Amino acid sequence: MISQKAKYALRALLALAEAGVGQSMQISDIADGQRIPRKFLEQILLDLKHRGLLSSRRGKNGGYALLRAPDLITVGEVLRLIDGPLAPLPCLSRMAYRRCEDCDGEDDCRIRRVFAEAHRANTAVLDATTLADMSGGSAHHRILGAG
Amino acid sequence: MISQKAKYALRALLALAEAGVGQSMQISDIADGQRIPRKFLEQILLDLKHRGLLSSRRGKNGGYALLRAPDLITVGEVLRLIDGPLAPLPCLSRMAYRRCEDCDGEDDCRIRRVFAEAHRANTAVLDATTLADMSGGSAHHRILGAG
DNA sequence: TTATTTCCTATTAAGTCGGTAGAGATTGTC
DNA sequence: GACAATCTCTACCGACTTAATAGGAAATAA
Numbered sequence: 001m002i003s004q005k006a007k008y009a010l011r012a013l014l015a016l017a018e019a020g021v022g023q024s025m026q027i028s029d030i031a032d033g034q035r036i037p038r039k040f041l042e043q044i045l046l047d048l049k050h051r052g053l054l055s056s057r058r059g060k061n062g063g064y065a066l067l068r069a070p071d072l073i074t075v076g077e078v079l080r081l082i083d084g085p086l087a088p089l090p091c092l093s094r095m096a097y098r099r100c101e102d103c104d105g106e107d108d109c110r111i112r113r114v115f116a117e118a119h120r121a122n123t124a125v126l127d128a129t130t131l132a133d134m135s136g137g138s139a140h141h142r143i144l145g146a147g
Numbered sequence: 148m149i150s151q152k153a154k155y156a157l158r159a160l161l162a163l164a165e166a167g168v169g170q171s172m173q174i175s176d177i178a179d180g181q182r183i184p185r186k187f188l189e190q191i192l193l194d195l196k197h198r199g200l201l202s203s204r205r206g207k208n209g210g211y212a213l214l215r216a217p218d219l220i221t222v223g224e225v226l227r228l229i230d231g232p233l234a235p236l237p238c239l240s241r242m243a244y245r246r247c248e249d250c251d252g253e254d255d256c257r258i259r260r261v262f263a264e265a266h267r268a269n270t271a272v273l274d275a276t277t278l279a280d281m282s283g284g285s286a287h288h289r290i291l292g293a294g
Numbered sequence: 295t296t297a298t299t300t301c302c303t304a305t306t307a308a309g310t311c312g313g314t315a316g317a318g319a320t321t322g323t324c
Numbered sequence: 325g326a327c328a329a330t331c332t333c334t335a336c337c338g339a340c341t342t343a344a345t346a347g348g349a350a351a352t353a354a
Binding site: 001002007010011014075085087088089090110111113114115117118121122124125126129133134135 | 234272273281
Binding site for chain 3: 173174175189190192193196203204205206207208209210211
């Protein structure tokens with residue numbers, strides 16, 4: 001299961017994407033519109049800003065805006081920012097690789113193989129689907145053919 | 148990430164699969180051979196027994212054995228037994244379906260769509276790969292073509 | 295009767311999840 | 325300059341999960 005936080009992040013980013021790339025929205029507007037707890041959303045947006053996805057302005061007429069076009073932000077990227085690695089095993093993660101401790105016996109890599117393939121299939125979808133794709137209505141894609 | 152418990156379960160089941168369908172192994176043998184904490188493995192095997200995957204005998208010469216042939220036990224099944232639903236969203240789960248609370252706004256299903264496709268790709272692999280496939284060396288499959 | 299082995303329940307320490315609280319910093323307006 | 329609006333930051337909270345550990349009860353074989 002993806003976290004509630006990641007769902008909120010995607011909903012908020014979709015709202016910002018539909019507002020337009022330069023256009024800013026305030027936390028409260030997004031929170032109200034998407035029915036997301038306001039203070040919780042504050043943390044999420046701040047995080048997304050620190051990670052380079054959003055810009056912000058303080059004070060009156062402040063708000064957040066996308067720094068990149070919606071077709072350049074993938075679901076996979078957002079998920080990794082918020083929830084951490086997508087990989088089912090540390091030894092398959094590109095963002096948090098760790099050698100498998102358990103696997104020095106020969107059976108270790110039998111487990112790795114199946115999860116490597118599942119992971120590849122999973123991220124092929126998530127990394128190919130952008131905010132623009134989600135908004136647009138078709139399930140995806142930048143890269144893949146028809147679903 | 149899949150849980151440590153699920154990794155232990157898969158390793159234990161692979162050990163039992165290689166012992167043979169009728170053949171039993173004792174907790175200690177599996178624990179030693181796979182370097183799994185013994186008392187933890189007890190819980191896991193007991194759980195797998197209660198869920199119908201294993202049979203057991205107590206007392207001297209006791210042990211656990213597979214109730215089904217290794218080519219009839221999929222990775223997906225084991226994962227669901229140990230870790231619970233594989234679905235990224237409750238509204239996509241076959242074993243723990245719940246309507247999405249957040250999704251009554253129209254954007255709700257934009258999120259669902261992309262995760263539905265990722266989930267399908269993921270489980271296509273996990274539900275097609277059996278213990279026998281894992282043992283055998285090829286990544287999979289009963290159903291799919293070549294990897 | 296005794297040793298062996300599975301069965302079952304409770305407990306624990308550490309971490310995660312989802313959220314709340316409140317004060318501080320910055321900006322626009324009067 | 326005062327003031328209100330808004331983002332920024334840190335701390336905190338209760339409930340839950342994870343990965344074990346502990347210890348005794350029940351069953352079986354010799």
